[in-house]
Amino acid sequence: MNLDNIRIVLVNTSHPGNIGGVARAMKNMGLSRLYLVEPRQYPHEKATWRAASALDVLEGAVVTGALDEAIADCQFVVGTSARGRRIPWPLLDPRHCAERVADLSGREQVAILFGREDRGLTNEELKVCNLHLNIPTSAHYSSLNLAMAVQIVCYELRMLLDADRLSAAEDAQWDAAFATRDNMERFYIHLEETLIDIGFLDPAAPRQLMARLRRLYSRVRLDEMELNILRGILTETQKFAPRDDGLKVD
Structure with a gap:
């Protein structure tokens, strides 16, 4: 996996605080490439405040006027979707999607798209994606904050990246041999x-x-x-x- 080949793309984000929250979520998990497609309020002090210690990610964000500009050089595009579509599309949960992204990011540019807070990505935007990603939630309350959704996806990528190290650390920390x-x-x-x-x-x-x-x-x-x-x-x-x-x- 190459995290430098993975970009998080936020489309038409309404609240600047969410942009800062996303930057922080990304830095927590080691991702740094943030793209903002027509953000409604950016730059903004709320974005800076929410970014906390991830100002480098926020200040390095690429702002574009259209989605095509943000993903023009990408070979694989994932679109987050909270609902089923009339025409079925390849759909994965965050864990299995991360496995696919991890494999491709070693040699390709990958973009993961997140839509508007109130209505997500449009059908036209989802049509440019190779794969759709859905985060399972309770049927009683399915709404996720934008930064939370990004954090879930980035976390799954981080776990794959650190899998060998975490496994080795678990074995190394045990203080006695297992019983024969x-x-x-x-x-x-x-x-x-x-x-x-x-x-x-x-x-x-x-x-x-x-x-x-x-x-x-x-x-x-x-x-x-x-x-x-x-x-x-x-x-x-x-x-x-x-x-x-x-x-x-x-």
């Missing part, structure tokens, strides 16, 4: 023995208890330290429960 299958089996034996000792499990009528407990612990990957803690709790519990001679836990 052999040690987990020893734990299950110890757990079953303890439950019998305290009278919670009747071996004559187990009622799938151990199977369900196996399923419970399998949903979370225990590390060796966590496993040792649980084994220690079981050992201490057994000290307070009289038990018959049976299988000893090693």
Whole structure:
């Protein structure tokens, strides 16, 4: 992915504060190319105020008098759309759209269009797009602020860009090795023995208890330290429960 090949295009934006909010949302996620098609109020102090620490993105915005000028050199254009169209068009959600954009941006210029706050993009504007993007929302309240919509799309791009780093960081931060299958089996034996000792499990009528407990612990990957803690709790519990001679836990 090449974020420098991705531009956010705002068409005929009504409120200057939304332009500043979009600039901030873009900078949060590492995008910097902002195009403004016939903004109704720009430049404006409200845009500057809302941009906060993203003034570089705001001041670098390209203002054009027509959509064609903003996307003339683009090979792939995405248009955000909140409603279905009479003629079906390729339509994706932000996550799958980001995957497509990420792939193409390595070698092509990509534009993502956002329409007017009150009515979005017109049918004519959507016709110039290769793909339509729809952000799923609750049926009870589907209206999204312009900056929020841009933030969602930019966030999905950021997550793809940082996927390898985030995965490596997650693995690197864990402080103990995950438990081996052999040690987990020893734990299950110890757990079953303890439950019998305290009278919670009747071996004559187990009622799938151990199977369900196996399923419970399998949903979370225990590390060796966590496993040792649980084994220690079981050992201490057994000290307070009289038990018959049976299988000893090693």
